[in-house]
Structure formats: C-alpha cells, structure tokens
Amino acid sequence: MHLHKYEKIWLIFGGGALVLFLLILGFGAFYLGTHPQSHGVTIDPENxxxxxxxxxxxxxxxxxxxxxxxxxxxxxxxxxxxxxxxxxxxxxxxxxxxxxxxxxxxxxxxxxxxxxxxxxxxxxxxxxxxxxxxxxxxxxxxxxxxxxxxxxxxxxxxxxxxxxxxx
Ligand code: CUA
Missing domain, CATH: 2.60.40.420 (Cupredoxins -  blue copper proteins)
Known part of the structure; x- marks a missing residue:
C-alpha cells in the first residue's frame, strides 16, 4: 500500500493528538484525582x-x-x-x-x-x-x-x- 506524503503527516498528527489528549485526561482523572471545588482542606471521614x-x-x-x-x-x-x-x-x-x-x-x-x-x-x-x-x-x-x-x-x-x- 502506498501512502501519500500528506496522508502520513496527517495520520501522525491525528494519532499524536489522540495520545496527547488521553495523557492529559489520564493525568487529570487518575493522578490528580477528584475533589470538591473547595479542595485542599482535608478531614478524617471516620472522625x-x-x-x-x-x-x-x-x-x-x-x-x-x-x-x-x-x-x-x-x-x-x-x-x-x-x-x-x-x-x-x-x-x-x-x-x-x-x-x-x-x-x-x-x-x-x-x-x-x-x-x-x-x-x-x-x-x-x-x-x-x-x-x-x-x-x-x-x-x-x-x-x-x-x-x-x-x-x-x-x-x-x-x-x-x-x-x-x-x-
Ligand atoms: Cu444522595 Cu446523599
């Protein structure tokens, strides 16, 4: 199969944008976690x-x-x-x-x-x-x-x- 030069460029760009998006999403959701708007003030929920x-x-x-x-x-x-x-x-x-x-x-x-x-x-x-x-x-x-x-x-x-x- 022959890919045109511009097809390759756009495929790489599209794939790269997807990977970047998933990394940002993963960082926000899993590394930073969720917290209330007024985040930062913690408390022991059992006490x-x-x-x-x-x-x-x-x-x-x-x-x-x-x-x-x-x-x-x-x-x-x-x-x-x-x-x-x-x-x-x-x-x-x-x-x-x-x-x-x-x-x-x-x-x-x-x-x-x-x-x-x-x-x-x-x-x-x-x-x-x-x-x-x-x-x-x-x-x-x-x-x-x-x-x-x-x-x-x-x-x-x-x-x-x-x-x-x-x-
Ligand atoms: Cu619903 Cu508490």
Missing part, C-alpha cells in the same frame, strides 16, 4: 468530630457577626445532621435573615453526597476526606429545599432539609 466545626454542638446554624452566619453540616446515608434544637430533636429546618452572608461547610462520614439548595447558588459535592465549603449571600426570601443531588443509595431521596430566608 469528623476531631474538627471543631463538626463537633455535634457546633452543627447547624451559628451566628458569627451582625449579618454573618456559618452552617455546619455532616452528611451521611441518608440524612443531613444539622445538630439538635437543645431539646434532643434533630434540626431539619433553619431560618436565616435576608441579606446575610452564610458560609456553608459540609463533610460526609461515608459515601459521596451532594448539597444543593435549590434556587440558590449553593451546589456542592461532599466527598469523604474533604471539607466542602461555599460562602453565599442570601438575598431572596422564601423557603428553599436543601437536597442531596448525588445518588448515594436506596435512601437518597430522603436526604433533605429546608432553609428559610426571612425578612
């Missing part, structure tokens, strides 16, 4: 309480300044732990004044979960071994549903809470 933010009494909503709040969340199959209300009842609803700046910090103790507050910019992946965090300003009043948007097992659809932004 999240070792980090002060995720001690049980610090879960849920905490006011840190006039219009600044922190919400610490521990996700696990199949619920979000937002602490308790002081009378032993698990919190599943939080209220935040409109215009507040809120830092959401979340970890998981088992598999990958999602943390999405539908209708807001809060949308994170929560991966074992990492603290996912995102700071937002909540300017729209209403009740928003905090849902898990990463399939995590049979109880995936039961993972939710509500966030109400009040005037």
């Amino acid at each position: 999240v309480e070792a980090n002060e933010a995720f001690e049980r009494e610090n879960l849920g909503l905490t006011q840190v300044d006039d219009d600044r709040y922190i919400v610490n969340i521990v996700a696990s199959t199949f619920s979000y732990d937002l602490g308790d209300d002081g009378e032993g009842n698990a919190v599943s609803h939080i209220e935040i004044p409109k215009g507040s700046t809120v830092l959401f910090q979340a970890v998981t103790t088992d598999v990958i979960h999602g943390l999405n507050i539908a209708g807001t910019n809060v949308n994170m992946m929560v991966e074992p071994g990492y603290i996912s965090s995102l700071e937002v300003e909540l300017n729209q009043t209403g009740e928003f549903t905090l849902v898990c948007n990463e399939y995590c097992g049979v109880g995936h659809h039961m993972m939710f809470a509500t966030v109400e932004v009040v005037d």
Whole structure:
C-alpha cells in the first residue's frame, strides 16, 4: 500500500493528538484525582468530630457577626445532621435573615453526597476526606429545599432539609 506524503503527516498528527489528549485526561482523572471545588482542606471521614466545626454542638446554624452566619453540616446515608434544637430533636429546618452572608461547610462520614439548595447558588459535592465549603449571600426570601443531588443509595431521596430566608 502506498501512502501519500500528506496522508502520513496527517495520520501522525491525528494519532499524536489522540495520545496527547488521553495523557492529559489520564493525568487529570487518575493522578490528580477528584475533589470538591473547595479542595485542599482535608478531614478524617471516620472522625469528623476531631474538627471543631463538626463537633455535634457546633452543627447547624451559628451566628458569627451582625449579618454573618456559618452552617455546619455532616452528611451521611441518608440524612443531613444539622445538630439538635437543645431539646434532643434533630434540626431539619433553619431560618436565616435576608441579606446575610452564610458560609456553608459540609463533610460526609461515608459515601459521596451532594448539597444543593435549590434556587440558590449553593451546589456542592461532599466527598469523604474533604471539607466542602461555599460562602453565599442570601438575598431572596422564601423557603428553599436543601437536597442531596448525588445518588448515594436506596435512601437518597430522603436526604433533605429546608432553609428559610426571612425578612
Ligand atoms: Cu446523599 Cu444522595
């Protein structure tokens, strides 16, 4: 078989581009691995309480300044732990004044979960071994549903809470 000179050049170029593409893809996916947007902050998923933010009494909503709040969340199959209300009842609803700046910090103790507050910019992946965090300003009043948007097992659809932004 006779290949024309330009055919050879383009075959080498095409093959080379494919190899280069696969190398870049492989480096990104396997060597760098996956991590949340707020990557870099690690935590032991089997002992999240070792980090002060995720001690049980610090879960849920905490006011840190006039219009600044922190919400610490521990996700696990199949619920979000937002602490308790002081009378032993698990919190599943939080209220935040409109215009507040809120830092959401979340970890998981088992598999990958999602943390999405539908209708807001809060949308994170929560991966074992990492603290996912995102700071937002909540300017729209209403009740928003905090849902898990990463399939995590049979109880995936039961993972939710509500966030109400009040005037
Ligand atoms: Cu947790 Cu889906």
